[in-house]
Amino acid sequence: MSRLEEIAHRHDEASALLTEGSRVPPGAPILELKGLQKNYGYVQALKPATITFLAGEIHAIVGENGAGKSTLIKLLTGVITRTAGEVLWCGHPVALSTPNEAIARGINAVHQEVVLCPHLTVAANLFLGDEVDRYGLMRKKQMERMAQSVLDDLGFHLPAGAPLGSLTIGQQQLVATARAAMRGTQFLIFDEPTAYLTRQESAQLFKLIRRLQSEGVTIVYISHRMEEVFELADRVSVLRDGTHVGTRDIGDTNENELIALMINRSIEQIYHKEDIPIGAPILEAKGLSGPGFEDISLTVRAGEIVGLYGLIGAGRSEFALGLYGRQPLSAGEIHWMGRKVEIRNEREAMDLGIALAPESRRDQGLCLNLPIGLNINLPVFGRLSRGPVIGRAEEAANADRQIRDLAIKTPSRRVPASSMSGGNQQKIVIAKWLSHGAKLFIFDEPTVGVDVGTKAEIYRLFAKLLKEGAGIILISSYLPEVYELADRLHVFRGGRLVGSHDFHAATHEDVLGEAIGV
Amino acid sequence: MTITTTESPAAAPRRGMNILFSLTLIGLLLALWIALGIGTASFWTPLNISNLLRQGAMTAILAVGQTFVIITAGIDLSVGAIVGFSTVILAWLLQTGVPLWIAIAITLLMGVAIGAFHGFGIVRMGLPPFIITLATLTSLRGVGLLITNGSTISITNEAFTNFARADFLGIPSLFWMVILVAVPAYVFLHLSRWGRYLFAVGSNSEAARLSGVSVNRTIYMAYILSATCAAFVGVLLASRIGIGNATQAEGWELQAIASSVIGGTSLFGAVGSVHGPLIGAFILATINNGANLLNVNSFWQRIITGLLIIVIVYFDQLRRRGSR
Numbered sequence: 001m002s003r004l005e006e007i008a009h010r011h012d013e014a015s016a017l018l019t020e021g022s023r024v025p026p027g028a029p030i031l032e033l034k035g036l037q038k039n040y041g042y043v044q045a046l047k048p049a050t051i052t053f054l055a056g057e058i059h060a061i062v063g064e065n066g067a068g069k070s071t072l073i074k075l076l077t078g079v080i081t082r083t084a085g086e087v088l089w090c091g092h093p094v095a096l097s098t099p100n101e102a103i104a105r106g107i108n109a110v111h112q113e114v115v116l117c118p119h120l121t122v123a124a125n126l127f128l129g130d131e132v133d134r135y136g137l138m139r140k141k142q143m144e145r146m147a148q149s150v151l152d153d154l155g156f157h158l159p160a161g162a163p164l165g166s167l168t169i170g171q172q173q174l175v176a177t178a179r180a181a182m183r184g185t186q187f188l189i190f191d192e193p194t195a196y197l198t199r200q201e202s203a204q205l206f207k208l209i210r211r212l213q214s215e216g217v218t219i220v221y222i223s224h225r226m227e228e229v230f231e232l233a234d235r236v237s238v239l240r241d242g243t244h245v246g247t248r249d250i251g252d253t254n255e256n257e258l259i260a261l262m263i264n265r266s267i268e269q270i271y272h273k274e275d276i277p278i279g280a281p282i283l284e285a286k287g288l289s290g291p292g293f294e295d296i297s298l299t300v301r302a303g304e305i306v307g308l309y310g311l312i313g314a315g316r317s318e319f320a321l322g323l324y325g326r327q328p329l330s331a332g333e334i335h336w337m338g339r340k341v342e343i344r345n346e347r348e349a350m351d352l353g354i355a356l357a358p359e360s361r362r363d364q365g366l367c368l369n370l371p372i373g374l375n376i377n378l379p380v381f382g383r384l385s386r387g388p389v390i391g392r393a394e395e396a397a398n399a400d401r402q403i404r405d406l407a408i409k410t411p412s413r414r415v416p417a418s419s420m421s422g423g424n425q426q427k428i429v430i431a432k433w434l435s436h437g438a439k440l441f442i443f444d445e446p447t448v449g450v451d452v453g454t455k456a457e458i459y460r461l462f463a464k465l466l467k468e469g470a471g472i473i474l475i476s477s478y479l480p481e482v483y484e485l486a487d488r489l490h491v492f493r494g495g496r497l498v499g500s501h502d503f504h505a506a507t508h509e510d511v512l513g514e515a516i517g518v
Numbered sequence: 519m520t521i522t523t524t525e526s527p528a529a530a531p532r533r534g535m536n537i538l539f540s541l542t543l544i545g546l547l548l549a550l551w552i553a554l555g556i557g558t559a560s561f562w563t564p565l566n567i568s569n570l571l572r573q574g575a576m577t578a579i580l581a582v583g584q585t586f587v588i589i590t591a592g593i594d595l596s597v598g599a600i601v602g603f604s605t606v607i608l609a610w611l612l613q614t615g616v617p618l619w620i621a622i623a624i625t626l627l628m629g630v631a632i633g634a635f636h637g638f639g640i641v642r643m644g645l646p647p648f649i650i651t652l653a654t655l656t657s658l659r660g661v662g663l664l665i666t667n668g669s670t671i672s673i674t675n676e677a678f679t680n681f682a683r684a685d686f687l688g689i690p691s692l693f694w695m696v697i698l699v700a701v702p703a704y705v706f707l708h709l710s711r712w713g714r715y716l717f718a719v720g721s722n723s724e725a726a727r728l729s730g731v732s733v734n735r736t737i738y739m740a741y742i743l744s745a746t747c748a749a750f751v752g753v754l755l756a757s758r759i760g761i762g763n764a765t766q767a768e769g770w771e772l773q774a775i776a777s778s779v780i781g782g783t784s785l786f787g788a789v790g791s792v793h794g795p796l797i798g799a800f801i802l803a804t805i806n807n808g809a810n811l812l813n814v815n816s817f818w819q820r821i822i823t824g825l826l827i828i829v830i831v832y833f834d835q836l837r838r839r840g841s842r
Binding site for chain 1: 706711721722726
């Protein structure tokens with residue numbers, strides 16, 4: 001018996017009661033989702049999904065950002081509770097209402113971001129919450145020996161006594177996987193595990209995944225990377241817009257079919273594109289580099305929407321922040337209205353006429369516990385003040401006008417922004433910049449978590465801004481949005497610009513292919 | 519195709535809640551005064567009332583300065599030490615023959631410099647506010663003790679030492695100083711854009727930054743104001759006790775923070791006012807005063823203050839949770 005199995009065995013005894021009679025023969029259903037559904041208020045994050053996972057298979061799940069993959073993982077690991085539907089574990093209905101329940105049943109997840117304690121040693125992390133002790137005192141040496149033998153057994157060549165934080169992200173990922181493997185896991189979910197791994201580390205991880213599979217563990221593998229899916233998986237399920245659109249045996253499908261399934265073919269009629277004449281360049285970026293992006297050149301003209309598409313972490317938001325003076329640029333030139341400019345901070349960007357509605361409303365966009373009115377007026381208090389004192393009437397009038405113009409559904413401008421829905425919060429962020437005014441509007445993921453009606457309103461607003469002679473940079477991870485709205489579409493991958501297309505000049509498949517790097 | 523989004527109905531206008539909270543505090547203060555008036559014979563005597571106002575005045579000014587810092591989600595632990603240090607600087611300057619007004623101006627400028635140093639430590643060196651102001655707390659006491667060689671410097675300027683004992687229009691001059699600070703503080707915090715920026719930085723500094731607010735400048739400003747208020751209190755204290763002594767005002771930073779928190783300031787930032795800490799300071803002063811009159815062991819005063827903080831902040835938490 002290997003060290004790993006020995007340690008896992010210890011857990012089996014502990015959880016024997018819960019999983020009694022749950023040894024499922026390979027190939028039989030181990031986890032069945034029946035109409036599993038999750039709503040956040042009015043947003044359907046996961047529409048009723050029926051998926052069966054078979055014992056001992058590697059089951060890949062693919063889909064665009066926001067397709068509902070993370071919602072599914074959170075439901076399976078008990079982080080969130082379902083709105084409706086049924087989950088059968090080894091044929092028995094289960095609640096999966098807490099993370100502990102999921103773990104006790106043998107369901108574990110390895111996340112893209114390692115959620116362990118970087119200051120503790122590798123061994124301490126492996127045994128965290130499950131320390132070996134005698135008379136209440138920890139057996140540190142013994143744990144370290146056991147941890148080392150597990151790591152050696154897995155062929156990882158990692159020191160058990162080193163602090164976790166001293167390892168690379170990839171190595172930490174391997175430790176997280178080993179940790180899950182030690183816990184008598186029967187069902188292990190990998191959430192984009194290779195996002196930060198080198199090729200070599202990926203190969204090590206794949207070896208481990210196959211080994212776990214051979215020991216009877218069911219693997220769910222979530223990834224953007226098609227080649228990994230085809231290398232590893234036995235079956236693959238596709239999610240799109242929170243809907244489960246199909247499951248295929250890997251031998252019966254190909255990349256093109258999967259990409260076609262991932263993309264919404266029935267383009268919703270909410271995209272509102274008017275014929276607006278395109279004018280002179282407002283902004284030209286020439287070979288801009290900075291933290292997270294490299295050598296980006298693009299032009300935005302008056303009356304034009306420039307779409308930036310890519311997966312999360314592709315460098316689009318970083319580019320926007322660099323342009324806006326939030327992050328220092330390391331190379332390149334910015335030309336504004338034909339004149340070379342330096343943008344050293346946010347205020348200089350604003351004074352030029354650049355507005356940024358940032359990616360995260362919660363972290364960057366809004367002062368959530370402050371009134372809506374204060375949020376809307378924040379960039380323009382200078383204009384609303386006479387001497388040191390703010391004109392109370394002007395302040396109120398400006399906030400109320402924006403609330404009315406954008407139809408922000410609030411009883412008063414004094415209500416804190418946190419009490420608003422996602423769509424209305426996004427409108428507050430936009431209102432801020434409409435009252436300030438700008439020549440170039442950068443909208444970073446403006447419709448994430450926004451209901452369909454508000455989406456349509458936001459798109460109509462784009463058209464209005466364009467008609468007034470402004471230019472727009474639209475950053476989105478949702479392909480139909482940029483595809484249908486952008487006059488020119490740039491594709492980012494790994495911090496670089498990997499493709500540029502005029503309106504509808506490329507197919508969805510081409511664009512997604514460039515973003516994923518097929 | 520418009521999907522109507524309903525908002526949480528409990529989102530009542532904030533201002534209503536703030537007024538309710540202020541009225542509760544004032545009610546508490548009045549209840550204390552009435553109870554003490556009934557319970558003791560000496561509470562409502564002119565001597566005691568002016569004593570009470572003098573006691574509360576200095577904490578009140580410290581609390582207002584402290585509130586600016588707490589609204590930015592920071593903390594200033596150095597204010598008590600600045601008060602003690604300021605008495606030393608002022609007494610020392612007067613001893614060396616510097617004219618009174620210039621000595622006061624230099625003392626206040628020193629407050630500005632200490633606040634700017636805090637801002638520098640937080641913004642440029644990236645130190646947590648708790649740490650940099652804690653460091654100043656201990657080192658300022660040390661510098662003060664070095665200057666005085668551990669003893670005290672007497673202030674012989676009669677006009678100056680009479681000031682703290684004087685009345686104007688029947689009200690102690692020290693209380694007038696509260697008004698002198700509170701009115702501009704109110705205009706600054708509630709009516710000017712700089713006040714709005716304090717709230718915005720305390721709520722979400724990244725959002726404020728991306729909206730063109732100079733976060734660094736705002737933080738400098740908050741700590742400079744707090745330290746300057748503390749230096750001003752140092753001047754008042756020097757006038758009241760007639761000496762310069764670096765060990766004076768021990769623990770006043772906690773009094774100031776307590777007043778601010780009792781007055782509704784949230785230690786998580788972005789919630790606070792000018793009138794709240796003022797009322798909070800006088801509630802604390804009344805409790806101390808009443809305990810003295812009732813011959814309660816002074817050790818109990820500390821315990822009561824602690825319990826009061828817990829009770830008031832707990833009710834405030836309930837109120838906030840209710841309005842979510």
